[in-house]
Amino acid sequence: MIDKTKELKELLVDKKILIVGAGVTGKALCKALDGYNLFITDDNEHKLEELSAKNTSSEVSVIKSAPDWTKDILNYDLVVPSPGVPKNHPIIQSAVSSSIKVVSEIEVAYLMANKPIIAITGTNGKTTVTTLVNEVLNRSNIKSVACGNIGTSLVEAVTTSTEVDFFVAEVSSFQLSFIKTFRPKVAAWINLTEDHLDWHSDLNEYATTKAKIWSNQTYDDIAVANTDDPVVRDHFTKLTSTNGSNDIGNSIGPRTVTFGLKGGNLYIAGGKIVVHDLLEKHETKNLISVSDLNRSSTIDLLNYLAVLSICLPIGADLNAALGAIKEFKGLEHRLELVLNQNGVKWINDSKATTPSAVVGALESMEDVILILGGKDKGLDFTPILSKLSHINSFILIGELTDKIESLFSSYSKPIIKAESMKQAVKEAKEIASFGSTVLLSPGGASYDMYDSYRARGEDFKKEVFDQLKNSK
Numbered sequence: 236m237i238d239k240t241k242e243l244k245e246l247l248v249d250k251k252i253l254i255v256g257a258g259v260t261g262k263a264l265c266k267a268l269d270g271y272n273l274f275i276t277d278d279n280e281h282k283l284e285e286l287s288a289k290n291t292s293s294e295v296s297v298i299k300s301a302p303d304w305t306k307d308i309l310n311y312d313l314v315v316p317s318p319g320v321p322k323n324h325p326i327i328q329s330a331v332s333s334s335i336k337v338v339s340e341i342e343v344a345y346l347m348a349n350k351p352i353i354a355i356t357g358t359n360g361k362t363t364v365t366t367l368v369n370e371v372l373n374r375s376n377i378k379s380v381a382c383g384n385i386g387t388s389l390v391e392a393v394t395t396s397t398e399v400d401f402f403v404a405e406v407s408s409f410q411l412s413f414i415k416t417f418r419p420k421v422a423a424w425i426n427l428t429e430d431h432l433d434w435h436s437d438l439n440e441y442a443t444t445k446a447k448i449w450s451n452q453t454y455d456d457i458a459v460a461n462t463d464d465p466v467v468r469d470h471f472t473k474l475t476s477t478n479g480s481n482d483i484g485n486s487i488g489p490r491t492v493t494f495g496l497k498g499g500n501l502y503i504a505g506g507k508i509v510v511h512d513l514l515e516k517h518e519t520k521n522l523i524s525v526s527d528l529n530r531s532s533t534i535d536l537l538n539y540l541a542v543l544s545i546c547l548p549i550g551a552d553l554n555a556a557l558g559a560i561k562e563f564k565g566l567e568h569r570l571e572l573v574l575n576q577n578g579v580k581w582i583n584d585s586k587a588t589t590p591s592a593v594v595g596a597l598e599s600m601e602d603v604i605l606i607l608g609g610k611d612k613g614l615d616f617t618p619i620l621s622k623l624s625h626i627n628s629f630i631l632i633g634e635l636t637d638k639i640e641s642l643f644s645s646y647s648k649p650i651i652k653a654e655s656m657k658q659a660v661k662e663a664k665e666i667a668s669f670g671s672t673v674l675l676s677p678g679g680a681s682y683d684m685y686d687s688y689r690a691r692g693e694d695f696k697k698e699v700f701d702q703l704k705n706s707k
Contacts, residue, residue: 236349242416243346246338247271251310253298255326256317257282260340263391264315265295267347274298274311276326304329311335315343318384318409339413341383341406344390351420352389353379353403353545356411356448357461358428359592360538363566365405367542367559372401374555375546379403383410401549408444418451421549422489423459425541427466428591446470452489457514459544461537463495490514492548494540496533501540508539514548523557529564532599539563568692570596573699578669581699584676585692590616593678597622602671604663606653606695607639608632609679616642616678623648628666630659634683656684656691660698 250272254264257277265273276298277283287297308314308329314337316327330337345352353368355361362385369381382392383404392402401420411417427442449458460471475491492513493499500513507521522543525531539560546556565571567583574581584596588609597603597619607619608631616639628649631639636652643650649666653659663673675695685691 236351237418239346239416246313246336246343246346250312252313252315253308253311253326254315254317255320255324257286258317258319260317260388260390262286263388264340264343267343267390267394305332308333308335313338315340316413318407320409322412337413338415339410339417340388340390341404341410342414342417344388344393345414345417345419347390348393348402350393350399351401353401353421353423353549354383354406354417354419354448355404355423355425355541355545356406356408356445357423357425358589359587359595360425360534360541361405362586363538363569364423364425364541364545365403366566367538367563368545369403371542371546371551371556371559372403374559375550375552377401377549377551381405406448408441411447412444414447414450416451418453418456419448420455421457421459421545422448422452423541423545424448424467424470425459425461425537426464428589442466442470446474449474449489454488454490456489457492457548458489459492459494459541461495461541462493462499463497463537490548492544494537494544496536496540499540499544501544503536503540508536508543510543510547522553523561528561532570532595534570534595534598535563568689571692573696574704576703578671579667580672581703582672582674582676583692583695584674585681585688585695587676587678588612588680588688590614590618590678593676594618594622596674596676597625600672600674601625602627604628604630604666604671604673606630606632606659606663606673606675607678608635609677609681609691610634610683611638612680614678619643619678620646627671630662632656632659632677632684633679635679656694657698657702660695660702664702 252271252273254261254275257275261275273295275295283297283299304325314330314335327337355365365381365385369379372379377400378398379401380392380396380399381403383389383406385405389404424445427445452458460467462468494501496503501510506525508523509521511519543556568585571583573583587593587596603626605626607629611634623646626648630651630653632653640650651662653662667673681688681691
């Protein structure tokens with residue numbers, strides 16, 4: 236392991252540290268950095284009141300008021316924002332304009348970690364890939380912990396987990412925006428589609444931020460890329476064409492592993508998953524038949540290729556890896572079959588918070604009653620038109636209702652507006668017939684109606700059971 240003691244001391248010792256955000260990440264940072272000179276603030280006064288009531292450490296000062304940050308930011312030496320804090324927040328803008336250092340939680344976690352990190356980013360599928368990588372490694376007797384945006388923050392994992400060989404972290408563009416030295420042993424970028432344009436200035440900035448996952452890697456590390464994705468492929472090509480040095484001037488860049496449906500080091504051919512010239516192993520080998528997999532949609536296959544691309548180069552057992560993907564039945568809120576009754580399938584895909592995720596969900600379905608909507612993130616919903624033949628009708632919910640209605644109203648598909656999930660399920664129940672699929676795949680964020688996509692999915696499942704299964 237690299238000795239990062241010097242960098243950690245330079246970052247934290249004798250510094251006034253302002254943590255922005257009193258949610259899961261902020262609280263984890265307070266615990267991890269206990270003993271340092273900490274301050275914490277949040278726009279949500281209720282969270283700060285809860286934190287004040289529970290805080291027994293004199294080392295953490297809760298900033299409840301709303302200061303003039305253009306002046307008050309000068310009281311601090313370091314700002315650590317939680318992932319959901321936008322870059323245009325007054326604290327972040329004031330810090331940047333005043334040359335106050337801003338770093339993300341994953342930067343702090345990396346400097347504190349005593350074991351290597353596997354970092355996984357992408358617009359869609361990163362939670363599934365993170366979960367499966369963790370499963371494969373543990374089946375291979377390589378002890379790992381899944382963390383990051385998947386649940387437990389990375390900084391909590393690195394400061395509380397013992398006897399671990401790897402930390403498997405799902406990381407977002409928000410977190411990658413403010414890294415300085417963050418250097419994963421394995422860094423995987425699995426895809427990119429339009430998202431978070433309420434946070435990033437445009438798609439190019441979003442992509443450039445994602446590419447930072449590779450920016451500090453050297454030859455001791457592994458960069459993994461989905462070269463089917465044109466944006467990922469473009470940035471990966473830039474990484475591999477730097478003639479012996481990466482973007483920050485390291486003497487030589489990382490070793491590389493690529494995957495895709497039609498080519499790369501792992502790909503699909505003849506109905507099989509194939510490995511070809513993986514690092515120093517110059518061989519081509521069929522690994523498993525697609526027909527043997529429990530789930531084999533395009534989305535699933537790309538996820539499996541990503542998992543194998545990450546796990547096999549670091550010594551995972553091949554049989555353990557193939558067993559994990561063969562048996563995989565999916566995650567909650569991600570194309571989750573809730574009920575199959577009277578020939579109608581009810582599927583919860585609440586995690587689909589982008590139009591591209593909706594398109595992927597529709598790919599293998601027909602006669603779909605699509606529950607669509609949520610909070611507007613400024614995304615383009617026209618890609619869904621490419622799957623219009625798969626859709627029976629639309630049921631629209633949330634803030635996006637009028638925007639989506641105006642986009643799709645000229646096409647010959649029924650559009651129904653629902654004021655609640657209860658009404659959405661009721662309307663779907665009345666439309667559905669044998670062979671239909673009722674799909675909650677919103678394409679928007681949940682925060683207009685719910686605290687999280689999980690809460691939205693749970694409400695959908697509750698209404699499905701209440702109105703159908705429990706009413707029999």
